[in-house]
Amino acid sequence: MKLILHYLKRYKKLLILNIISVFGFALVELGLPTIIANMIDNGVTNQNVEYLYSMWFLAIVISIIGVAGTIVLGYCCAKISTSITRDMRNDIFSHIQTFSPHEFNHFGISSLITRTNNDAFQIQLFVNVILRTALLTPVMVIISVFMTMRTSLELSLIIAATLPVIVVGVIVVAKISEPMSQKQQLSLDRLNRITRENLSGLKVIRAFNNDAYEQARFNQTNDEFTGYTRKIFKLMLLTQPIFYFLMNLVTLVIFYVASHMIDAGTLQVGKLIAFQEYLFHAMFSMMLFCNVFVMYPRAAVSAKRIMSVLSTQSDIKDHVLQTPQSSTFQHHLSFRNVTFAYPDGEEAVLKNISFEAHEGETIAFIGSTGSGKSTLINLIPRFYDISSGEILIDGIDIQDYRIDDLRNKIGFIPQKAMLFTGTIAENLRYGKADATLEELEHAAKVSQSYDFIMEKPKGFDEMITESATNVSGGQRQRLSIARALIRKPEIYIFDDSFSALDYKTDAILRHALKEETQHSIVFIVAQRISTIKDADQIIVLDEGQIVGHGKHKELLQTCPIYHEIALSQLSEEELNYE
């Protein structure tokens, strides 16, 4: 409720209109029976035509107010409930943008998608119901009960006796449905995760002939989800007929007592008709109100899931409002005794890493898989914060930079080239929104993408499909390099970004890059010796520690691990020649 109230506050004017229209609606629903009762008891019985006409006119006016009230009520409910869900989705989405990989791992991507879409939708349904009924029904119940008491105190006692039964019923239903809703949303998370994995891993599934296994996995989770949903539906469907049955029972008792009262002359027929109408409204409103309580646990579960996303603060925070001015003229980056352990891991993945990188230099990292290369370069844009030590850029600790300023300095080319759905030009402009066509062409030429872009029927306006399936792995890498080049960053980070390129393209590209990056610092993570052998500094990592640091020729002599890697890729002659 706290979450819903927080968003409802933004639509105060519409809420006031909503409340006014609720009263308009109540006026009609409860005013008409009184008018009809008066028409029967005073107009028809006494054959007073003038009285009948005036009541008839009043009934029309009230009906028109009712129609207007109903339309306005519907409009307000729809507008408020859809608007607050839109706001909620926007807030969740922008809050997720601040998350570090640690928070993403904590929630899981599929669950974050479910929370943004499905949970927010549950809240929308609930808000719609409360705006329609939570305000209206108490008003209707109170007024109808008052009117029934005014019409006949004896008959209203029968209603009073059934109220506790209804209240207990509502509490029981709410208690049963809350854990069910929790399980339902969790199984929806699982269903989304399996669907996502299936669709993105389609080729692997087919190659391993595991369609049947995946189908079974999906069916099982789907059945589980359907099971929980069915249980909730059953519970809701069961409550309605029971309630109607109760209402009919009460009506029968009332008619039985009323017939005796009419016989005895203590009740008029018109009053009985009005009483019956009030009773219907009181009971029906009660039922609608119960619906709010039945829906509440489900919405509460969704609200909790959304709140837990919104209240999670990223590990990576801005520590300053403004980035201090650097006093150095040349770009410079240094690691000083950096040690790092992943938030969920106990052991340090990087230990005592120190090195200096200067403007115009290329620093390459090599080492066996899992030695910590990607982890190391992920620390520079602060995807993770270090456990101890310091990372300085231009003499300032990266923690003292505003995160935006820090990341604006960096052109990051990830291990898995990621392109977005849109044209090639749009993808390249992701690096710099206002890049001119000349800038796009230049970056494409340097990254060796220009020729294949020009071969596409629409050139830079060619659409990249979802998951970039219409470009090859190597082309994807080159486009993601072009995207970084457009930014002209101070620091380039290539995380194994040349692996999908053939040796010739790799060599030409690195040569073209040399010119382009002469005023930047370039970090390259690579598996191939040929990619890094010209680097100004090569850092060899093993189990998170630096075990070799120098140039290619030096390392061949001084670092056995480097020598071993080189030997596995180059022949003895090539090594000697190098």
Ligand SMILES: Nc1ncnc2c1ncn2[C@@H]1O[C@H](COP(=O)(O)OP(=O)(O)OP(=O)(O)O)[C@@H](O)[C@H]1O
């Ligand atoms: N998000 C994570 N949480 C916990 N441990 C992680 C995480 N990512 C990587 N690791 C662990 O950190 C160590 C270093 O991984 P990293 O990806 O940096 O290695 P790498 O040298 O880049 O390997 P590769 O060459 O295979 O890409 C590995 O033991 C890995 O299992």
